[in-house]
Amino acid sequence: MTGSVVESLMAVAPALNLALAGMAVVFGETFIGKGLDRRWLVSLALLGSVLGLLFTFLLWEPASTASYSVFQGLATVDTFALFLGGVILLCTILTLISSVDYLRRFGLDRGEFYALVLFSATGLWVMVATTHLFIIFLGLEVASIALYVLAGYFRKRDRSLESSLKYLLTGAFASSILLYGFAMVYLATGTVDLNGVAAAVESGEASTSVMLLALALILVGLGFKVAVVPFHMWAPDVYEGAPSTVTGFMATAVKAAGFGVLIRVLTVGFGSYLPDAGTMLFWVAIATILAANLVAVAQSNVKRMMAYSSVAHAGYAFMALFVLTQNTPGASGEAVRGLLFYLPAYAVSTLGVFTIISFLEDRRGRGLELEDYAGLYRRYPGLSMGMAVFILSLGGIPPTAGFLAKFHVFGAVISCGVESGSSQPLALAVVGILGSLIGLYYYLRVLIFMYMHEPQEDDRQFRLPALGVSFVVLVTAVLTLWLGLGPAVGFGAADILGWAEAARP
C-alpha cells in the first residue's frame, strides 16, 4: 500500500463530504440576512450528504480483495464500513429533509441544526470505518457531542433541555466505561488496533482475565449507546424530549453505528474469548426483548412508545450478536448478514414513523399522544397508509422489510441451535417470538387509533403535509416495501441482501 494522502482522503470521501458540508453550513449561517437565503444552507447540507452517498457507491467494490486500510491503518474502508456508512448517510439525508418543515414551523430553522446533524453523521461514519479503538472512540465522541446539543435544540422547552442533560450524563458515563474497556485491551495486548488484538489473542500473549474484563466493559459501554436493558433507562426520556426528527436520527443512524462497532469488535478482536460473552448476551437479549415490549404496551405517548420499541429492536439485534459467540461458523455468517439487513430495514421504517410524528406535533408540543392519532386516516390518508406500512414492518408482518429482517435474524438463531445442538438459541428464539407478539399489540394500537377510531373534535387545523414530509414518507414507505419484496423481485445489482452478504467482515 502506497498510503498516499490523496488515496487515503479519497477512501474516506463520504465522511469528508459530510464534514466539509457541515463546516460550510456553519460559515454560511453568518451570512444569513446579508444576501443569503437559508434554503441554500439546507441545499448545501443535502448536497454534502448526497455526494457522500454517491462516493459510497463509487467506492463499493465487493469483489476487491485489496487492503482497505488507509491513513497507516487508522481507517478501514471495507465493504462493511461502506455498507453501514451508506445506511448512516441515508438516515442523514432523510433526517435533513424531514427537519426543514419541522424546524420552520417552530421558527428554529437555523444553519447550526443542519451542521450538527452533519457533524454527528461524520462521527458515526468514522466509527464504523475503522478497526482502531481510539478512532472508534473519537468518532463516537464527535457524534455524541453533536447529539447532546441537538437533543436540547428546543431551548425553550423543559423537556428538550432535560433530554439533553440526561443524554449528556449517561452518554459521558457510557463513554468512560467504553474507554476503560479499550484501555484494558491495551493493557492486555499492547495494541489498540483490533487486528493486532486478534493476533495477540491468537498467540496467547493476552492476559485472559484482563481481556474478559475489557470485553465486559466494552459491551456495557456500547450497550448504553444502543440502549439495551439494563442500560436503556435514558432512552425514553431522551427520545421523548428531543426534537422528533433528531429522535429519528438517534434511533436509526446511531444504532446502526453502534451495532456496526459491536460486530466489528466482537468478530475481529476477541476471537476465542467470545464464548464467554455468550451468557451475558443471552440474558441481555432476553431482558431487553421482554422488558422493552412489556413496558411499551403501557405507553400512551407515541414517542415514548417508539423509544421502547427501539429498545426492543436492539434486543432482537442482540439475538444476532449472541449467535456470534456460539462457535457456529455457518450461523454466525447468517447472523451478521441478518443484522446488516436488519439495520437498514429498521432504519427506514423508524425514520418514516418519526417523520410522521414530527409532522403531527404542533408548536406547543401537542399531538404526540395516541388519542391525537384517532381518525387520522380521514385527515391524512396518504400519511396514514405510510404509517400502516411502517408499523407493519416494525411489527414484522410480511411483505415488509421488518418481516424479512426478523426472518433473517431468527433464522440465524435457529440455525445456530441446529448447528450446535444446544437448546439455548432455541429458547432465545422462543422469547423473541413472544416479544414480537407483545410488540404487535402496541403497534397495532396505533393503527387501530388511526383507522378505526373517530377523529377528535379539536382546534387543530388541517395542514397540508409539506413537500419534504411527503417525500420522506413516500421514500421510506417504498423502501420498506422494496426491502421486503425487493430482494425478491430480483432488482439485480440493487439486491440489498447481496450487499449485506458482501459486507460481512
Add this chain to the structure above:
Amino acid sequence: MDVSLSLVTFLPLLGAVLLLLMPERLGGQIHRLGFLISLVTAALSLCFFFGFDEGTARLQFEESYSWIPSLGVNFHLGLDGISILLYVLTAVLTPLAILASVGSVNRRIKEFVSMLLVLESFMLGTLAAADVFVFYVFWELMLIPMALLIGVWGGPRRIYATVKFVLFTVAGSLPMLLAILYLYASYRSQGIGAEGVSGGFDFQSLAHLTLTEKEQTFLFLGFALSFVIKLPLFPVHTWLPDAHTEAPTAGSVVLAGVLLKMGGYGLLRYALPLFPLGAAKFTPFILVLCVIGIIHGALVALAQTDIKKLIAYSSVSHMGLVALGIFAANEMGIRGSIYQMLAHGLSTGALFLLVGVIYERRHTRELSEFGGIAKVMPWFAAVFLLTTFASVGLPGLCGFVGEFLVLLGVFAKSKVMAALAALGMILGAWYMLKLVKGVFYGELTNKENEGLPDLSAKEITVLVPLVLLMILAGVYPMPFLNKTDASVEALVRRINMEVPAEPDVSAFSDDQGNKIIVTGAKDDR
C-alpha cells in the same frame, strides 16, 4: 384452458389497486367494477376446476419463479386435490359477498370492496402456495384485510373483536414461523437437495427431511397451533363468535366460508404429512378436543339469542367435525373433512348472507324480535329452511355427504368418538330447527315485522347460485369428491406409512423411491 395460476391469484389484488386509484365519488360504479373483477376471477378459477386431472396426486397448474435466491425461496404455486375445491370455493364466494354488500355498506365503499378483493387474493395465494415461505407470507397477509373489514366496517364492539382476532391469529402464526425456520435450518444441515439451499422451503422437498420424534413433536405443535386457532378448535375458538358478531355481512361470509378452512387446509397440507410422528402423538388428545368442540359449540349455540352468534357457534361445532375427520387420518375421514369444508363454506356462507338480509330490514338480530316471518317473507323463509337443512346434514343436501364420510372415518378410528360426534349432529339439528321455528313460524307477533319486503332481485341473485350448489353437491357429489381422491390417498399413505408400530429406528421408502428414515428413539439429548 391455459390460464396462469398466478394470474388468477393476483387478479383481485390488481383489481383492488385499480379501485383504490379511482375517485371516491363514483361510489356504486366502484362496487360494480369490484364485483366484475371478482366474477372474472371466479370464472377463470373454474378453468382449473374443469381442467383438473383427477388421476394424479401431483401438483397441477404449477408455476415457479425464483424469489429470494439467497434463501432458496421460490414463488412456487400449484394446486392438488386438497386445495382445488377450496380454491374454487374462495373464488366463487367472493363475488357473492361483494354483491351482498351493495347497499348495505355505505361508508368508504371503495376501500371496502378493495379490502374484499385483497383478501381474496391472499386467500387464493395461501391455498395455491407450494413453498412454505410463500404460504407463510400469504397466511400473515390474510390477517390485515380481514382485521380492517371487522375493525372499520364492523359493529359496536368491533375494536375489541379486531384486537382479539389479530392477537389469536398471530399467537398461532409466530410459533409457526419458528417451526418453518427450524425446518429450513435442518434442511440445510442435512444437505438434501443437490443444488445447495434451493428449494429449502418447498414442502415437497421438506417431506424428505429426517426428523426425530422429539423434533416432530415440537414442530407439529408449532404448525398445528396456528391451524387449530384458525379452524377453530375448542379451547382457542373464543375469537370466532366475537369476530363474527362484529363483522359486516360480507366479512362474515368470507370468514366463515373460507378463512376458517385455511386451518383445516394447513393441517392437511403441512402439519400432518410433514410431522406424522408428532401428529400421532397428539391425535388422541386432539380428537377429544374436537368432540368437546362439537358438543360445546352446539350447546352454546342452543343458548344464544343473537342469530349471528348462534350461527357462529354452529361453525365452531361444524369445524370441530372437520378437525375430527382430519385427525381420523384415514381416507374416508379426510375426504369427508374436505367435503365438509366445502359444504360448510356454502351453507354457512349462505346463512350469514340470510342473516344479513334480515338485519338490513330490522337492524336487530335478536331471536325474540322475530316470529312468523314466513308469512310476510315466504321466499326468504324457503331459502333459509333449505340452507338450514344443508347445514344440519339432511340427506340430499351438501352437508350430509361430508358429515357421513367423516363419521365413517372416525368410526374406524374410535367408536366412542364417532358416537359422541353423532350426538353433536343431533344437537345441531335441534338448535338450527329452533332457530327456524323461532324466526319463521308461529304467530306474527311483532308489529314491526308486518311490512317486511321479501327477497329483492339482488338478494335472489346472490342466493340462487349458493342454493343450486348446495343441492348439486348433495345430490351428485362425485365431480367434487373425485377431485380429492388421488391426493388424499397419497396423503394418507404418507401419514400412516411413517408411523411405526414401535417407536424404533426403521426405514421406509416413499412413492418416489426415496428412503425415509424415521428415528424414534435416539432423541434424548
